[in-house]
Amino acid sequence: MPKLEYLKLDELKQRGVTLGNSIKKSELIRAGIMALAAMSDANFRKAMNVVPVIKTGRPAKDRS
Known part of the structure; x- marks a missing residue:
């Protein structure tokens, strides 16, 4: 996974904290899967x- 996407996961984890919800990386990934599955x-x-x-x-x- 590209480094920028790991940084995005960190941003989303912080967003959860700001909203009063501590979130683990695996929970974010699972939530993303659930959101994609629910889409048209x-x-x-x-x-x-x-x-x-x-x-x-x-x-x-x-190899330098």
């Missing part, structure tokens, strides 16, 4: 279209 097909497609495709696997090691 059109909204699901829109949500998936804004997620950038990333190359799978581990990044190459720096």
Whole structure:
């Protein structure tokens, strides 16, 4: 998962704290899955279209 998305998870965790709800990363991910599952097909497609495709696997090691 890209570093920026980990930062977004931290932002969402802080948002939960601000709203009086301590949230774990796994709970955020599960809530996201539930939210996606509840979407209409059109909204699901829109949500998936804004997620950038990333190359799978581990990044190459720096050999310097």
